Amino acid sequence: MPLVEGTGATFLFRGPADGVAVDHGVVGIPRPLPMRRLRGTDLWYAPVELPPGARIEYRVLVTHGDRVESVLDPLNRRQVTGPMSQMSVLETKGYTTPWWAVYNPASVPGDLTNLTFDSRALRREAHVSLYLPARMRQDDRLPLLVLNDGGDFIDHANLRVVLDNLMDSRLMADCVVALTHPQDRLREYGAGAAHSRFLTGELVPLLERRLPLRGEPAGRALAGASFGGIAALTAAVRAPGFYGGVLLQSPSLLFTLVGRGHEGGPVWDPVVRFTNSIRANPQRVAERIFVSYGAFEQSAPRILAMVDTLQHMADEVRVVESLDGHTWTGWRDRMLDGLGWLFPGDARFVYP
Amino acid sequence: MSLTVLLGPVGDGAPVASELASLNVDGPVALVTAGWEEAERNDAELDRAIGGGTRNLGLFGRRLDIMESDPAYAASERALRVLVADMREVYLVQLRYALRAVEGVRQHAAKARRLAGGELEEAIETVRNLDERYAARLAEAHGAFYTAMPPHDRPVIAQHRAEVAAIIAGCDAVAVAGGHVGVLTDALHLCNLGAALRGRPMVAWSSGAMAVAERVMVVDDHDLAGRPDEVLTRGIGVVHGVVPLPAARDRLDIDARNRRAVLARRVAPRVCVLLDQGDRLPCDAAGVPDFRLARVVSQDGAVAATSEAA
Numbered sequence: 001m002p003l004v005e006g007t008g009a010t011f012l013f014r015g016p017a018d019g020v021a022v023d024h025g026v027v028g029i030p031r032p033l034p035m036r037r038l039r040g041t042d043l044w045y046a047p048v049e050l051p052p053g054a055r056i057e058y059r060v061l062v063t064h065g066d067r068v069e070s071v072l073d074p075l076n077r078r079q080v081t082g083p084m085s086q087m088s089v090l091e092t093k094g095y096t097t098p099w100w101a102v103y104n105p106a107s108v109p110g111d112l113t114n115l116t117f118d119s120r121a122l123r124r125e126a127h128v129s130l131y132l133p134a135r136m137r138q139d140d141r142l143p144l145l146v147l148n149d150g151g152d153f154i155d156h157a158n159l160r161v162v163l164d165n166l167m168d169s170r171l172m173a174d175c176v177v178a179l180t181h182p183q184d185r186l187r188e189y190g191a192g193a194a195h196s197r198f199l200t201g202e203l204v205p206l207l208e209r210r211l212p213l214r215g216e217p218a219g220r221a222l223a224g225a226s227f228g229g230i231a232a233l234t235a236a237v238r239a240p241g242f243y244g245g246v247l248l249q250s251p252s253l254l255f256t257l258v259g260r261g262h263e264g265g266p267v268w269d270p271v272v273r274f275t276n277s278i279r280a281n282p283q284r285v286a287e288r289i290f291v292s293y294g295a296f297e298q299s300a301p302r303i304l305a306m307v308d309t310l311q312h313m314a315d316e317v318r319v320v321e322s323l324d325g326h327t328w329t330g331w332r333d334r335m336l337d338g339l340g341w342l343f344p345g346d347a348r349f350v351y352p
Numbered sequence: 353m354s355l356t357v358l359l360g361p362v363g364d365g366a367p368v369a370s371e372l373a374s375l376n377v378d379g380p381v382a383l384v385t386a387g388w389e390e391a392e393r394n395d396a397e398l399d400r401a402i403g404g405g406t407r408n409l410g411l412f413g414r415r416l417d418i419m420e421s422d423p424a425y426a427a428s429e430r431a432l433r434v435l436v437a438d439m440r441e442v443y444l445v446q447l448r449y450a451l452r453a454v455e456g457v458r459q460h461a462a463k464a465r466r467l468a469g470g471e472l473e474e475a476i477e478t479v480r481n482l483d484e485r486y487a488a489r490l491a492e493a494h495g496a497f498y499t500a501m502p503p504h505d506r507p508v509i510a511q512h513r514a515e516v517a518a519i520i521a522g523c524d525a526v527a528v529a530g531g532h533v534g535v536l537t538d539a540l541h542l543c544n545l546g547a548a549l550r551g552r553p554m555v556a557w558s559s560g561a562m563a564v565a566e567r568v569m570v571v572d573d574h575d576l577a578g579r580p581d582e583v584l585t586r587g588i589g590v591v592h593g594v595v596p597l598p599a600a601r602d603r604l605d606i607d608a609r610n611r612r613a614v615l616a617r618r619v620a621p622r623v624c625v626l627l628d629q630g631d632r633l634p635c636d637a638a639g640v641p642d643f644r645l646a647r648v649v650s651q652d653g654a655v656a657a658t659s660e661a662a
Contacts, residue, residue, distance in 0.1 A: 139426070139430055141434065171576065218441065336576070337576070340576035340577060341576060341577050341578070344575070344576060344577030344579060346532060346534070347576075348570060348572040348575050348579070349532050349533050349534050349559075349570060349584065350387075350531060350532050350533070350559070351361070351387075351530045351531070351533060351558035351559040351562070351598045351599050352361045352530055352558055352599065
């Protein structure tokens with residue numbers, strides 16, 4: 001259980017062990033962070049300095065002999081889920097969950113429906129979830145947002161509640177959100193041409209035929225986090241001018257400066273080739289690119305190094321930092337910044 | 353003598369009652385709550401605050417009915433909206449860069465420790481021209497639309513207009529509430545309130561105050577998307593020479609005096625008036641405001657009574 005005081009926090013663990021450490025993803029703090037035992041007790045502790053408003057996810061590593069067990073912090077009830085695991089959460093003073101990320105019964109919910117069709121590009125049946133805003137009418141001309149990793153955003157970033165609240169309060173425009181679900185995520189999202197063809201040549205035209213959408217660049221945006229961000233940017237690069245906006249959250253923009261070696265495995269090779277190519281020859285692809293990243297994630301310097309390139313790829317680029325890591329909650333917390341900028345709502349026209 | 357009073361946000365509606373009393377209104381009051389959109393009829397609290405017996409004109413509902421009953425008009429109006437949305441996108445791009453130029457000129461002069469004077473005025477003139485051209489294009493687009501689809505020749509619209517005019521004729525005053533200023537203004541135009549309200553005692557607050565002016569100017573220093581202050585649409589023009597800025601405490605950055613100065617000079621000869629809770633701007637029977645006790649934004653960005661700001 002972390003004790004939070006001022007700019008510091010102390011991780012605590014109580015129990016028999018040969019060693020205890022905190023497993024986390026914060027750059028600047030030893031990984032894992034060893035905990036020390038208070039002499040004569042079974043109480044373990046590790047102090048850290050963190051800025052106000054910070055949020056980190058962690059697990060506790062408990063060593064018994066040769067065996068290391070990764071457990072949730074038994075003394076901390078704050079937990080989040082991810083696609084692969086659960087994590088304990090430490091929030092320092094000043095961090096608050098945005099009000100629009102919390103279920104509000106007064107917000108009129110949109111509909112979530114499923115769409116399935118045979119994708120020639122993906123050579124499989126494609127499953128897409130469609131978020132349709134509550135106020136949608138057949139004579140609308142709504143913008144379309146395509147968000148990769150849609151299922152994970154719904155399950156781990158409370159996306160449905162976020163969209164309901166942001167649209168109900170008009171902080172973002174009413175829009176249709178198409179949520180893609182990868183099958184072989186790293187291959188499909190890893191800068192490949194097939195997924196781009198799926199988005200631009202199949203999914204978007206299909207939706208624009210069936211739904212009351214604007215059907216023009218200013219009314220189309222792509223979004224994704226991590227590898228999903230790569231898939232979004234790849235599709236935008238392969239169809240310059242087709243999408244008006246691109247939202248990238250902690251995009252996995254791995255590149256090489258010297259030689260071809262990189263720290264990723266073979267699955268990263270296409271990503272490195274893609275990122276190197278846009279760095280070498282950045283072309284304008286969209287009107288706006290929004291980038292958010294976690295200050296504590298390892299890839300933060302790489303993402304910041306890409307901003308100059310991205311500025312050549314859009315008329316406007318906005319970069320927002322979270323005091324968080326490479327996390328779904330961190331991405332959730334930046335949704336208003338990104339979506340409210342790409343698809344601004346009517347809140348400014350409403351006076352009490 | 354005042355016939356119209358513009359107010360800032362009114363909370364539970366109590367200030368509306370006292371303003372109506374000051375206008376010597378003791379008969380029924382016609383309510384406009386179209387800015388509340390789907391919640392248009394949730395007016396019980398306001399009705400109680402005003403003393404009961406109000407008659408809601410139901411302009412939002414009438415608009416929906418017109419769009420449903422007259423598909424040709426609805427389709428044409430939809431095309432107008434698309435055209436206006438496209439024009440607005442270009443206008444906002446132009447504005448963004450023109451306002452950057454204003455700030456650039458001001459900063460350049462500040463670094464050189466001299467007054468920008470004429471150069472700054474030229475930069476602001478560019479912004480003013482953009483506003484005027486956009487307003488003219490809006491008027492042109494609406495003019496073409498009304499020529500092609502004369503509302504008075506559309507039976508459903510004519511009927512609603514007649515009903516609204518009859519209700520207003522049976523009331524002693526009109527109260528125009530806030531809400532979505534774009535939706536409210538559209539509803540006022542569609543039901544021809546500009547003509548129906550002239551010469552009648554009226555209290556309008558928040559976006560209601562914006563909509564009854566000649567031009568609706570949206571100002572928001574905290575806009576998430578960084579959109580510049582913009583001319584949104586034409587109001588119904590019952591009051592003249594003023595740009596009402598409701599909820600100014602929330603919308604304007606208190607420290608951004610330079611932005612306010614640009615705004616004041618940009619809209620001149622119209623006058624920017626801040627309308628927070630408790631503020632009021634009385635206007636005479638011809639719709640001419642009495643600025644003496646109003647919080648006016650002066651040309652140097654200060655907020656003062658008119659006599660100080662001149």
